Amino acid sequence: GQQVMQIPQYQHVQEGEDFTTYCNSSTTLSNIQWYKQRPGGHPVFLIQLVKSGEVKKQKRLTFQFGEAKKNSSLHITATQTTDVGTYFCAGGSSNTGKLIFGQGTTLQVKP
Amino acid sequence: GAVVSQHPSWVICKSGTSVKIECRSLDFQATTMFWYRQFPKQSLMLMATSNEGSKATYEQGVEKDKFLINHASLTLSTLTVTSAHPEDSSFYICSASPSGRRETQYFGPGTRLLVL
Numbered sequence: 001g002q003q004v005m006q007i008p009q010y011q012h013v014q015e016g017e018d019f020t021t022y023c024n025s026s027t028t029l030s031n032i033q034w035y036k037q038r039p040g041g042h043p044v045f046l047i048q049l050v051k052s053g054e055v056k057k058q059k060r061l062t063f064q065f066g067e068a069k070k071n072s073s074l075h076i077t078a079t080q081t082t083d084v085g086t087y088f089c090a091g092g093s094s095n096t097g098k099l100i101f102g103q104g105t106t107l108q109v110k111p
Numbered sequence: 112g113a114v115v116s117q118h119p120s121w122v123i124c125k126s127g128t129s130v131k132i133e134c135r136s137l138d139f140q141a142t143t144m145f146w147y148r149q150f151p152k153q154s155l156m157l158m159a160t161s162n163e164g165s166k167a168t169y170e171q172g173v174e175k176d177k178f179l180i181n182h183a184s185l186t187l188s189t190l191t192v193t194s195a196h197p198e199d200s201s202f203y204i205c206s207a208s209p210s211g212r213r214e215t216q217y218f219g220p221g222t223r224l225l226v227l
Contacts, residue, residue, distance in 0.1 A: 001171075031214055042221040043155065048214075088154060095142035097143055099157045099206075106146055 002027050004091045006102030015095045019076040021105035023051050023089035030094035032065055032072045037104070048092075070106075079109045114138055115207050117219035124195055125227055132190045132222045134205030136190040139187035141207035146178075161188045163177060185210065195226040 003026045013019050022031065031050045035043035049054055049065035049072060056063045062075045074085055086106045090099040124130050134144055142163050142186040147155040158169045159180055167180035179191040188207075192199055204224050206216040 035218075040131060043218055045218070050214075089216045090155075092214055093215055096160070097216070098160065098210050099216060100147070100157070101114075101147075106152075 002091065002093075004089060004100045004102040006089055006105055009103060010106050010107055010108070012108045012110065013079050014082060016078050019079050019107055020105075021082070021087050021089075022073045023074075023091075023102050025070045025100075027091075028069050029070075030060050030089040031092040032069075033090045033099065034063060034074055035090065035101075037086050037088065038075045040110075041085075043088060046087075050080060061107045064084050076107075079107070081109050081111050082106060084109050113209070113217045115205065115217045117203075117205055117221040117222050119222060121218060121223040121225075123225045123227065124168075126196055127194055130192045130195055130224060132192070132203055132224075134188045134190070134207065134219050136186045136207040136217070139207075139209045140183065141188075142210040143208040143213065144182060144188040145206045145208075146190050146221075147204045147206070148181060148189075149204060149221075152198065155204060158190075162196075195224070197226045200224055200226045 005024045010050045033048045034046040037043045047063050054065040060077045061074045064073045086104045089102045116135045118133045120150045144161040149155045158173045161180045161182040163182045169175045182188040202221050203223040206218045
């Protein structure tokens with residue numbers, strides 16, 4: 001079945017450093033979505049990418065969708081302590097509407 | 112807009128009892144709702160897809176007789192964990208797709224279940 005792999009599993013950075021998490025799907029995706037989950041909380045929607053090669057920015061966050069629509073990345077510039085949490089990518093299917101979540105990358109930021 | 116609620120937010124029950132979790136779309140109609148389970152420090156695993164007025168579709172490895180899903184209206188889906196055991200303790204999260212917008216899911220706040 002469809003699998004979505006995400007790396008790294010954990011990342012510790014010093015405040016001010018950059019951070020990137022990568023997502024790869026075993027199949028072509030109709031869209032990819034990114035979520036952030038704080039400890040003890042539920043996933044919060046960040047963004048959805050639909051087009052091949054699409055790049056979207058939200059302040060210090062940059063999201064990319066690969067040309068083949070099988071991979072994606074989230075890059076955070078100059079991390080802050082408020083960026084702490086687990087970032088999940090989720091591959092979407094236009095046929096079923098299902099989302100297959102990656103394993104998540106947990107970000108720790110040292111002040 | 113696009114708010115999804117879950118009730119209860121947390122529940123503790125004894126082994127062998129059944130627990131019902133409600134998922135409601137508060138300001139939109141949802142033809143499709145999804146149920147996920149998340150164990151500590153793990154990702155969200157899709158359990159089943161719930162379609163209004165029809166039987167739920169369960170993912171491989173999820174027991175349909177243990178996790179009963181009812182989607183009786185366009186704003187409410189329920190998940191009943193029957194004869195709960197300690198290994199069913201988890202974080203259960205629902206999401207709802209607005210009718211006609213299958214690629215969009217709005218997530219509820221989740222329900223933490225602890226089975227003693």
